[in-house]
Amino acid sequence: MAPKTLYEKLWDTHVVRTDPDGTALLYIDRHLLHEVTSPQAFEGLRLAGRRPWRPGANLATADHNVPTRERAAGIPDPVSRLQVETLERNCREFAIPEFGMHDRRQGIVHVIGPEQGLTLPGMTLVCGDSHTSTHGALGALAFGIGTSEVEHVLATQCLIQKRARTLRVQVDGTLAPGVTAKDLILAIIGEMGTAGGTGHAIEFAGEAVRRLSVEGRMTLCNMAIEAGARAGFVAVDETTLDYVRGRAYAPKGELWERAAASWRRLHSDPGARFDREVRLRGDAVEPQVTWGTSPEMVVSVRAAVPDPEAEADPVKAAGMRRALEYMDLTPGTPIQQIAIDKVFIGSCTNSRIEDLREAAAVLRGGRVAASVKQALVVPGSGPVKAQAEAEGLDRVFEQAGFEWREPGCSMCLAMNADRLEPGERCASTSNRNFEGRQGAGGRTHLVSPAMAAAAALAGRFVDVRTLGD
């Protein structure tokens, strides 16, 4: 048999039928839902008189709109409240399992999937959210879909798809101390560009990736979409199996043995051909900071804000000038001279226990700079929050001057009350630095949790590796 890539294995086992032109009906094993991209899908079902194909394959939670404090009082914003209540009503009407806002398992949909064992290796998993690629860290084919497709999956448990092209991003060597999965993915996006992966499914491979924890792999796969790829994934290894074993919805006993045996085959075969390959040296990656309004506008913390005059492509140069104006930055300014107003640690990119530990390790005994107006930590889920509290991390954050909040998407996209005011500059562990993303007129710099913590202490960006010097 010809050697296959991991993508081909995942694809082939899920094809229900293929038309002569290559359009396939792909079976979806798991569907996650949230309040923002689902109401119109349920409405579509209702109008057509359709019922979900397999309600028990779905799991819903509210994350985008939920308040991160005084949650017992409910949602003050009536529009947000209606959206969250609509999800609850729809879940009841269509028998969809839900972790409600007050469930201790509630959290960001991409954190709770792997955490509860709802995401398993070898699955196809979709959600009406572009960061669904996160779940690929477990060796699953996971990608974001629009609301029409949410309705399609609910009604048929399938999606109409075309096979993606395959791209392997191979990271040789190991990451230096103080350099994290977030720095690696930002460096990859800087290299490939935000459209570099369009039409492709990315397999992250190589020594630096194999050495990452599953949490780190999730950070990597999470931002595959920021490189233009709908899906990103990592082959299954013992690290994956150790992570999945014992999770609430993971198979147990004899079924576990059978599943694990089948999951061990979820890797690209030696000699498998990829449509494209990108190679990077892991040991050359430095802590990264974005300077513009697209994740590809990123440099090392030791570099300076680039100059559009040096860019040959006129469309790109115009984009850079517009970004610099929006970000209120001057070419040539060293990144370490950029002062910040707010710090946000959270989001589906960096709100897992490992992220909080990394940030807390930097903060321990320190104090947020007086010039920083607000520093927020928003754990990714109820269990992450409980674990962090059991380890005393909440006290480390609070003693340093951070606010310790309830789980949700929060200031990553500012659909709830947590947001930047016009002109405010934020060191953020989230995934998008688009204009207005964290609040109209807000300025976002994407960094790792350790770098965000270091920036909080210094009031400006600093190289976390030199902090104790």
Added chain:
Amino acid sequence: MSVEPFDISTAIVCPLDRANVDTDAIIPKQFLKRIERTGFGPNLFDEWRYLDRGEPGQDCATRPRNPDFVLNDPRYQGASILLTRENFGCGSSREHAPWALLDYGFKVIVAPSFADIFFNNCFKNGILPIVLDETVIDELFSKATRERPLEMRVDLECQRLVLDDGTEIPFEVDPFRKQCLLEGLDDIGLTLRHEAEIRAYERRRREEAPWLFQDLAE
């Protein structure tokens, strides 16, 4: 959800000369709280289009407009073709982006490239995204930014754009998606024609990988 069959005669082209226009720019998040598919048009490109801060529930007709933004240029009023740059629609999967474009009146988007999820979402809503070479796009921009706006006819059946100066530009479109657009086909209805095959697949997979069929509701 079924959509209207695609039908567009001669229309004005609105040139939005920016690369990497993301879905947060197309429809900012504060407007995603609606639970309907319609009504997003007045907030399309909200942060670029208006000078004040956009919030749900405002009367957009009375808000101060940014005169420098292309949608506010009198030449392009009533445009239903959007001409733009590479990687249009990058960012989130929100289908509110095509809903907003459609609600405003755009039925065709022409660009050198699109983000995958957005591209897909367009077809599901009866919007035709057309990919053309960078050089052709440059030419269209130069024609669309003259004093008299560019008008063109989109002939989906024959896969060509016919410009008001008679120039014809061919374009590619996936045959299945073209058929769905032309006939306004309901994707779900099409898939349900294969119900027996889906059931057969499920029976086989339940044997191979029973752990995938745990009922989360139990």
